[in-house]
Amino acid sequence: MTLTDLANPSRFLSLATRILPWLAAATALLLAIGLYLSATAPDDYQQGATVKIMFIHVPNAWLSMFVWGVMSVAALGTLVWRHPLADVAQKTAAPIGAAFTFLALVTGSLWGRPMWGTYWQWDARLTSVLILFLMYLGLMALWRAVDDPSRAARAAAVLTLVGAINIPIIKFSVDWWNTLHQPASVFRMGGSTLDRAFLIPLLVMAVGFTLLFLTLHIAAMRNEILRRRVRTLQMLQASKPRAAA
Amino acid sequence: MKLTGRGLRCERGQREVFSGLDFMVAAGEAVAVTGPNGAGKTSLLRLTAGLLALAGGSIALEGGEPDLTLPEQAHYLGHRDALKPALSVSENLSFWQDFLGGDAAETSHALSVVGLDHVAHLPAAVLSAGQRRRLSVARLLAVKRPVWLLDEPTSALDTEGQNTFAAIMTGHLAGGGLILAATHAPLDVAARELRMGAVG
């Protein structure tokens, strides 16, 4: 790493350290408000109290896609500008995105059981989220499998960008595929027709979860930068055994 | 024609191999890169061939064809010999000739110069170590390129093969080509030496 390269991560570190407490506080506040609003929200006339699952399910589902978008931007940063921060952003977003996707899947199936009578259905949306989850896991496996981080970053970037094209295609193809075999009996609720009593808690929760992602991501990026410094120093130590002793 | 590198820095796997290296090779000149194992000779050749990303500095070829990059005007002869065992000797050579844009009439001439004409029809899998090396040398002859980057080119060659190769290099230099060769043995042609230091 050259001096100019180090400069940016260093500036990022100091910036992160300054804004992280504020971000964390804002996240906690919004999530608390959101939790209160969702606890006091009325029951849906059709779904009863289970509508409460929506307030956590939908933000997680949105974030699962949003995080892939963040990774795609970072991937461009890796490939086009070769910015070391982009590598770090890519790597640290993957596990967080996988966690959100996992939550979307689990809360979805927990909602599906009372609503549809089954935890799992090979429905278009569900299936494409499952594939998204698998792709997150594949990406994480890739990061773990390669010990040279810049090499892993470049491979992961190519895969992330190809995945960004592929996921909408999967969504669309699965949509089509489903109409083949199953009657469209799946319960759906249009976002636009949502009552204000549900809409406001949902939006508050969504913003809260987005802030949560930002907080976690910045903190994880800070850890990763430190980890790379440790690595560099260890390598220095290994290459000069006498100087270190 | 002149090949120059300035302030070169090489990193492999996040470790610095060398930095601040300068070199210059003029047309008709051979430079022998020497140094202990692990000094970075192979890395320098691969940087020049564009097969490794520069971590700093610049390499330029003056006086070559202006619309071609340096790697496109260079031959790189490495440890791995770019041969397919399943193809015959002549199939291997004429593939590179077609792919790199050489003159198809040269194939059999190149094979006879390196002394492989009698095995031209055999699959490359059955070649001995020296015969494989001779076949990769034939690629240098079959496709004309001014810059030759050679990594221990004479290893595995017998005495006669080394003489032949010296003659081939002399011919290339006489035709205005230039050679940058990493080597532990003497190079058998008049050459300046570029000595690289030992590293961790």
Next chain:
Amino acid sequence: MKLTGRGLRCERGQREVFSGLDFMVAAGEAVAVTGPNGAGKTSLLRLTAGLLALAGGSIALEGGEPDLTLPEQAHYLGHRDALKPALSVSENLSFWQDFLGGDAAETSHALSVVGLDHVAHLPAAVLSAGQRRRLSVARLLAVKRPVWLLDEPTSALDTEGQNTFAAIMTGHLAGGGLILAATHAPLDVAARELRMGAVG
């Protein structure tokens, strides 16, 4: 101890490489197998190592351990270096030590003799050509065997590495070992020459 071959015939891919070859190596003696590319030097070493089936003749080791075969008492150092890129330098060496039944205490000593102790923890994938060769030489030191069959052992080694290897060979010969080495360069230890003729 004495290694003798009588009336050896070698066929590769249905073609005869040589026939009627005799050789003898006594304890404490080195024999350099020389000859042009494709003469059959590598083939002779592989026949002796039991890695190639004899088409005729016989090879015997007198005075070795009676219940072990010749290959089981020999080291073969070929072009391919028997290293796994994914394992570290010391993992590679200590695997062969465990597998071939050497003394585990020898590992770090062998690495320092060949000058690789400072890269012991690196994966073998990042070694330079000469460093890989040094690591395969370390196997000869880490596991004691009387017969050494070496195929161009000094290729890719720098001058210091060649000197070290000469010292290693001298030590092996002094300990009553015997060496059969194919080589194009001079062997750096007192050696008889076994010259093989050119073939088609």
Next chain:
Amino acid sequence: MIALSALVRRDVRVALRVGGGALIGVLFFLTVVVLMPFAVGPDLALLKQLGPAILWLGALLASLLTLDRLFMADHEDGSLDVILMSRTPLELACAAKALAHWLAVGLPLIIATPVLGLLLNLDGAATGAVALTLFVGTPALTFTGMIGAALAVTLRRGGLLLAVLVLPLSIPVLIFGVAASQAAISGPLPFGTPFSILCALSLASLVIGPFAAAMSLRQGLD
């Protein structure tokens, strides 16, 4: 052009000699089709229903089993270095290599389809339709799989990791390939819709595959 056709010819030749010839591809396909009844049980109606799925899985398998060494072999023997240094744009060279792979592995499968059609009790028209979907769809499998093959070089990793990374990319092709074949065999849905989407997917992969592979190879320089 000479350069590209030379590359295609070399790769086809190597693939046929090392892989054992085009007949092996056919034999492999046959083996997979014969194997399925053992896995799912000898229920004829079920097998007929699964017919297209079996054919498509066979094609997917054939490409998975052979693609991972597409660039790795060239990397290991040093050919990739020379290809990178040539005057041919790397994207075109990648496309040529994928085309060669498809000619050596994909095409024999398609030619074998009529034989398998017999085994699966398909009539002439249906067999033709299935062969047509394979003809259009297998290039997409090759050209997306190529991205994984290039990643293998960058990562210096192979095996299951690669399969895990590549398989999700081939899901859309699989869906529309099976759907189009299904439609051709048993109806009632029209054949045209999924088939034209399959064509679109194939065309898209013909563009994206070589670019992504070349990008990955350039990034993987070492």
Next chain:
Amino acid sequence: MIALSALVRRDVRVALRVGGGALIGVLFFLTVVVLMPFAVGPDLALLKQLGPAILWLGALLASLLTLDRLFMADHEDGSLDVILMSRTPLELACAAKALAHWLAVGLPLIIATPVLGLLLNLDGAATGAVALTLFVGTPALTFTGMIGAALAVTLRRGGLLLAVLVLPLSIPVLIFGVAASQAAISGPLPFGTPFSILCALSLASLVIGPFAAAMSLRQGLD
């Protein structure tokens, strides 16, 4: 014994580092299971019926994708020469290599079975039974596949040819594996009969595999 355990440890280590770790095996299995509905359609009843077949196909695929380089890699880097010259009998060395392969590839799949059981709607007892059949059957896949891996060295061929040679050998394992799992899940046939035949097949392959592989490797000297 030291020699053999060193070989097992080395091979497991290399497999985990190059293939990307045991978790990748699990992820691969998961991907295959998720892929199947795309091929056969999203019909839950059909998928449940095909459950054991899908799991067994996943295991077969994992071994096909990774076995072909079992001996080839050692041949190419010269390790095989040293192994042949060692004092360890070649049969035992082959068995050790196969064991290492099973530990790195087969075992993770078995551990992952419970997760997949959920996706395929299996209850606890059935999941246990399927895991048990995989535990008993996957060694047979590895040890018969090993013969093909050794033939790859002798023939200097890879790719589909190998799959064609290996697949027929694994048909019996597949039949009884699926039958036993099927019996455990849905009855009505007893679980014991196919399961004990599966055990017998595994034991036989444990003996035949190493001998055949060693014989093939000795014939392939070059």
Next chain:
Amino acid sequence: MTPLGPYASFIVTSYALVAAVIAVLIGWVMVDYRRQKARLHDLEASGVTRRSGRSAAKIS
């Protein structure tokens, strides 16, 4: 707070799960931070410094 009705267990489970996963994420980030800082301090204590001469563990 309105009563949760017959499907209370599903609602509670999903909220609890989300809370648990978020807690794991936060814990991972914090533990990781402490560990990296500690390792950096150890390395600096053993005399290794960055080429820039500045302290590696110091952030701002």
